[in-house]
Amino acid sequence: MLEVLQNIFTAQNAISGILLGGLFAVLGVGMTIIFGIVKLTNLAHGEFVILGAFCSTLISQALDIDPILTLIITIPLMFIIGMVLQSVLINRVMLQGSEPALLVTFGLSIILQDAMLLLFSADARKMNPSYAQSNISLPGGLYIPVLDLILLIISLVTILVLTLFLRRTYMGRAIRATSDDIVAASLMGVSIKKAYAVAMGIAMATAAVAGLCVGMRWTFYPSSGGEYLLRAFGVVVIGGMGSIPGALVGGLVFGLAQVFGGASYGLLASYVVLIIMLAVRPQGLFSK
Amino acid sequence: MSEPILKVEGVQAKYGDFIAVESATLDVPQGMIVSVIGANGAGKSTLMDTIAGVHKPSAGKVYFKGEDITGMPAEKLVTRGLSLVPQGSRCFIRMTVEDNLIMGSYPKSARGKLKESLERVYELFPVLKQKRNDLSGSLSGGQRQMVAIGRALMTNPDCVLFDEISLGLAPTIIKDIYARIKEISAGGMTVVLVEQDTQRAIRTAQLCHIMLKGRVVLSGSSKELTDEEIKKAYFGL
Ligand SMILES: Nc1ncnc2c1ncn2[C@@H]1O[C@H](COP(=O)(O)OP(=O)(O)OP(=O)(O)O)[C@@H](O)[C@H]1O
Ligand SMILES: [Mg+2]
Numbered sequence: 452m453l454e455v456l457q458n459i460f461t462a463q464n465a466i467s468g469i470l471l472g473g474l475f476a477v478l479g480v481g482m483t484i485i486f487g488i489v490k491l492t493n494l495a496h497g498e499f500v501i502l503g504a505f506c507s508t509l510i511s512q513a514l515d516i517d518p519i520l521t522l523i524i525t526i527p528l529m530f531i532i533g534m535v536l537q538s539v540l541i542n543r544v545m546l547q548g549s550e551p552a553l554l555v556t557f558g559l560s561i562i563l564q565d566a567m568l569l570l571f572s573a574d575a576r577k578m579n580p581s582y583a584q585s586n587i588s589l590p591g592g593l594y595i596p597v598l599d600l601i602l603l604i605i606s607l608v609t610i611l612v613l614t615l616f617l618r619r620t621y622m623g624r625a626i627r628a629t630s631d632d633i634v635a636a637s638l639m640g641v642s643i644k645k646a647y648a649v650a651m652g653i654a655m656a657t658a659a660v661a662g663l664c665v666g667m668r669w670t671f672y673p674s675s676g677g678e679y680l681l682r683a684f685g686v687v688v689i690g691g692m693g694s695i696p697g698a699l700v701g702g703l704v705f706g707l708a709q710v711f712g713g714a715s716y717g718l719l720a721s722y723v724v725l726i727i728m729l730a731v732r733p734q735g736l737f738s739k
Numbered sequence: 740m741s742e743p744i745l746k747v748e749g750v751q752a753k754y755g756d757f758i759a760v761e762s763a764t765l766d767v768p769q770g771m772i773v774s775v776i777g778a779n780g781a782g783k784s785t786l787m788d789t790i791a792g793v794h795k796p797s798a799g800k801v802y803f804k805g806e807d808i809t810g811m812p813a814e815k816l817v818t819r820g821l822s823l824v825p826q827g828s829r830c831f832i833r834m835t836v837e838d839n840l841i842m843g844s845y846p847k848s849a850r851g852k853l854k855e856s857l858e859r860v861y862e863l864f865p866v867l868k869q870k871r872n873d874l875s876g877s878l879s880g881g882q883r884q885m886v887a888i889g890r891a892l893m894t895n896p897d898c899v900l901f902d903e904i905s906l907g908l909a910p911t912i913i914k915d916i917y918a919r920i921k922e923i924s925a926g927g928m929t930v931v932l933v934e935q936d937t938q939r940a941i942r943t944a945q946l947c948h949i950m951l952k953g954r955v956v957l958s959g960s961s962k963e964l965t966d967e968e969i970k971k972a973y974f975g976l
Contacts, residue, residue, distance in 0.1 A: 621841075621845055621850070624834070624838055624841060624842055624845070625842070625845055627831065627833070627834055627838075628831045628834065628842050630833075631831040631832060631833050631834065632829050632830075632831060632832075634793055634813075634825060634829060635825065635829040635830070635831065636831075636842075637792075637793070637812065637813040637814045638791065638793070638813050638814075638817060638822070638823055638825065638891075639814075639817065639842045639843060639845045639846070639890065639894065640814045640817045640818055640845045640846035640847075640849075640894065641814055641845060642814050643814075
C-alpha cells in the first residue's frame with residue numbers, strides 16, 4: 452500500500468501536475484469570465500477550445516509554422532468570432548432571461564461539434580512540434596518536459612495579460628463594473644451589450660490559447676469538447692465563479708489531481724476533488 | 740427665468756401594469772438646487788431613473804438642454820452631461836475606490852479631464868484619497884455615498900440627480916455631504932436632490948417639488964411654500 456502511494460506521490464508527478472496547472476487554468480479562465488460577467492454558463496466553451504485546437508492545427512500545417520505562432524492569427528480570429536456570436540445571438544436571447552441563453556449555448560455546442568465533424572472529419576489530431584519529446588534534466592533524476600514548460604508559460608502569460616487588461620484599461624474596468632452592477636455601469640456610459648460582447652471575445656481568445664495547449668498536449672477529436680467543458684467547469688467551481696486567481700488555483704488543483712490519478716484515473720481523481728470541494732466549500736476558494 | 744436645463748412633461752412610468760409615476764411634470768432651472776421630496780414609495784426613484792434613462796417611460800416627454808431625450812439610454816445621456824447618483828449608492832463593490840472614480844471618466848467626453856476631475860473629487864472628499872486603494876465594498880455607508888457622488892462628478896456633468904444620498908447616514912455625515920453639495924452647486928452645476936427628509940432638502944434647495952403616489956402634487960420656491968402646504972401635499976391630507 453505504502454509503496455503504491457510512494458509511486459504516485461513522487462516529486463516528478465508533482466512537477467508535471469504543477470506544469471499542467473497552467474493549461475487547466477487557462478481552460479477555466481474563459482469559462483469563469485463568462486460566469487462572472489455575463490452571468491451565463493457557457494456550455495459551448497469546450498467546443499470553443501476544440502475549435503481553437505483545429506484552427507491552430509490547420510493553420511500551422513497550411514503555413515508550415517510552429518503551432519505556437521498560430522496564436523497570432525487564432526487569438527484575434529476567435530476574439531472576433533466571440534464578439535459577433537455575443538452581439539448577434541446571445542445578447543438577443545439574454546433579453547428573454549438567462550435560461551434561453553443557456554439553451555442557446557447548449558445548441559451552439561452541438562452545432563459546433565457537428566460542423567467540426569463535417570469540416571475536419573472524425574480523425575484523431577495532435578500537433579507534434581520537434582521539441583514535444585525533449586526534457587530538461589534536473590538533479591536527482593527529475594526532469595521537466597519542455598512542452599509542458601512552454602504550455603505553462605503561454606498559459607501564465609495569457610492570464611497575466613488578461614489580468615492587466617481588466618485592471619488597467621477603461622474597457623477592462625468597464626467589464627468589471629458591469630459584473631458588479633449593470634445599472635451603475637450604464638450610468639457611467641458603459642454599453643452593457645458591448646461589454647458582454649468584448650467579454651465573450653476575450654473568453655474566445657482564451658479558448659484559442661487553451662485549444663493550442665490541448666492540441667499540443669493530447670490527441671483530440673471534434674467530439675472532445677465535452678471533456679474539456681467538464682474540466683473547465685471543475686476549475687471554475689474549485690476557484691470560485693468569476694475569479695481569475697481562483698482559476699489559477701483551480702487549475703493547479705486539477706493539474707495535480709490529473710497527474711496523481713495517472714492515465715487511467717486522472718479524470719476520476721479530478722472529479723473526486725471536485726465533489727469534495729462542492730461538499731465542503733461550494734462557493735469556491737476565491738468566491739467573493 | 741431662463742430656459743430650464745431639464746424639463747419633465749407628463750411622464751408616466753410603469754412596472755408591468757403597476758403605474759409608479761403618473762403625469763409627472765416639473766422644471767429644473769439651470770444652476771439651481773431643486774429638491775424632489777415625497778414619502779416612501781411616492782415614485783421619486785422611478786422618476787429619477789426614468790429621467791436618467793435607466794427606466795423607459797410609457798408616456799410623456801423629457802427634455803435636457805432643450806433636446807428631447809425621452810427614452811434615451813443612460814449610457815448616452817451621461818455623455819450629454821446628465822448624471823444620476825442612484826439610491827443606495829451602488830458602488831462597484833469589488834473595485835477599489837480609485838477604480839470606481841475612474842469609471843466615472845469612462846465616457847469619452849470625460850476622459851481628457853481624468854486627472855483634474857480626480858484631484859477635485861479628492862479635494863471634496865479627502866477620505867477617499869486615503870482609501871483610494873481599498874475595495875469600495877469595505878467602506879462605510881457614508882464613504883460609499885461619497886464614492887457614488889465622486890463617480891458621478893467624474894463624468895463631467897452639467898446636471899446631477901442625487902437620489903436619497905442621506906438615507907441611513909449619521910446626521911454629522913449628512914451635514915458634511917450636504918455642505919459638499921452646496922460647494923458643487925456653487926461651481927455652477929445644476930443639482931436635483933431627492934429626499935424623504937423634507938426639512939434639510941427644503942432648506943438646501945431653492946425650488947421644491949413634492950410627490951405623492953406617483954404624481955407631482957405641489958411645486959414652488961422654498962421661500963414661498965409654507966410648512967402647512969408642504970405637510971398637506973406630502974401626506975395627501
Ligand atoms: N422594480 C420594481 N418593480 C415593481 N414595483 C416597483 C419597483 N420599484 C419600485 N416599485 C414600486 O413603485 C412605487 C414607487 O417606488 P419608488 O422606488 O420610485 O419610490 P420612492 O419614492 O423612491 O420611495 P423611497 O423613498 O422608499 O425610495 C412603489 O410603490 C414601489 O413599490
Ligand atoms: Mg427611492
